[in-house]
Amino acid sequence: MAAVPALAFTRSWQAAACLIILERVGKAIRNPPRDVLLASAAQRIGGYGWAFGIHEACDQFGAMVGPLVVAAVLATRGDYRLAFAVLAVPAVINLCFLTVARLVFPRPQDMEQRTGSEAGGGSFPTQYWVYLFGAGLVAAGFADYPLIAYHWVKHHTLTTEWIPILYAVAMAVSGGAALVLGRLFDRYGSKVLIGLTCVSLLFAPLVFLGGHFGLAILGAALWGMGMGVHESIIPAAVAPMVARSKRASAFGTFTAVYGVCWFAGSALIGGIYDQSVIGAVAFCVITQAMALPVFVWVSWRREKG
Template identity: 40%
Template sequence: MSQRVRSAMAFIVLMGFVSLFSDIVYEGARGVAGPFLLELGASAAVVAFTAGFGELVGYVLRLFSGYLADRTKRPWLFTLVGYSFNLFAIPLLAFVWDWRIAMLLMILERTGKAIRKPARDSMVSYAAKQVGPGFGFGIEEALDQIGAVSGPLILSLILSFKSGELLERYHFGFSILWIPASISMILLIVGRFLFPRPIEFEKEPTGRSQQSSRLGFEAVLYLVAVGLLAAGFVDFPLMSYHMAKQELFVSAVVPLLYSVAMGVDAASAIFFGRLYDRLGITALIASTAVGSLAAPLTFLAKGKLWVVLGVSLWGISMGAQESVMKAVIAKIIPPEKRGFAYGLLNSVFGVSWFAGSFAMGLLYQSSLGLMVSLSLLLQLGSVAVMYVLKARAAV
């Protein structure tokens, strides 16, 4: 293993630990955001608006932040500023007694993620090209999911065992999140000084950038595939809603199933990331085909084991999306355009997921069969587009 590869791997692992500790912060908070706002006196409409508007801003703003990161050639600036909002907006909730301020902080957290994500993904992609884009993003996603599982668990334990009034326990839980937020920020600053120009990972020793295809028809075709996949991908909240409505499991089991899905996600990210480095977009085709069975098994099959299998397949698809989808961009988009490309990828995915989820939520009330059919049709349509892309380009 060359020094460049070892250095690239060190950068990926470092950024993976940044993700791990930052996910403890905001994934931990997301699990209790609704009840916390309720305790502060917010209405259901306020809770829904906060979640929906925060996600909308979080996805749409990525298009502009990615473009600016490319134009200014200062990805670390966007990453550091974004993480500052993203990490510390949540612990500040420990001092909040008004739902209006809490709502603004929660939206600020999503805004921070939008500012930093395209620039951050670009920097990781430069290093990932040295170890294999799929494997590199797979490692990062696996570490990320450790945090995603740990955060809600930590908040759950605090709320269960801390004495005092409920609002007091929420405040104590948010104050604990200063610790992982600070660790994540320290690691990020260390990364800034150790790896000031991550784009150098993707340059030849002569200083010339590796050649790569331009942002063109292949990229557009890929975004169509991503949009179809996202639109057909069922949200876990709808799956958990169905489990509760059908009384398939007691309430305490549903969060455990989500944890199982996140564990499968972590393993799947590395497996399909490696598979992508060997087989190309065939890995995403396979994971999408497998993941498309999650909806039929969860919503139509009879029996708890089928539901558990459906949730596991959902986790497989999620893990592959988080690693392979970003790896494809690293392969088909030149370094100097990658921030904008990641911003565009995230915006297309987010808007499509929102539209598809809304449509399937409406169909759930009238016909489970139609809802599942729509999910299958969209995801298999994505598979078809990816086959066309594979035939046109080596991705």
């Protein structure tokens, strides 16, 4: 996240754009090996869903606390440089934990018991590619929060001071839901995604067509639950689909395709929104609903095999 504090001191939009791109590149580099490490540790802590759920809960906890710390420093000292410098403290702690993990578990793949299905190599199975297609549809139909916030303010659903509050609510729901949904995934498998997709796609009509405060809160909560699904259940389902020796490339490919689909979908939603709010809602709902038969097939294939 080194690029984010630097954004506060840039003097041009070109520099800001470069820093944003660098921050996203950093995320793309971190995510696949991180997901492989989580998958390797999953057996020791209770399952793939639980491992990814704990990560998402901790991630969203930091997403809530970090801005609050910055706001507190600004309120008491009024110094942006000091506020962002404080964020170096958790970054250093994170590097210390990573160093300890490297020393204690130099071969993280050894934390997981080897089985016959995991020992093999070869190409990715058909199930993986079909699942990636479905996950890409869900990503493409998931609107970003800035567009939602813009809509609320533009249509006077909320005043500007409520925008960060509802975002915090969404992040709290995301972290809490990730833990619960992770346990459900470990117990019931990929079929959990079917119900979760049906529920989370309702965020679009609620946030864009609701028109009043109560529905906006409910929509934000469902949007946050969707984020929890994106960051925990969806990647967790990848791990058991591929051989252990292929997980790094599997997560790398998944992250790349998933990110491209999310970017393309967000651009389309924004373009459609300029022409018709109802059209944007329809795109979000239909695109995510198209993933349902894919998840049904993946769940059936998983149970069969």
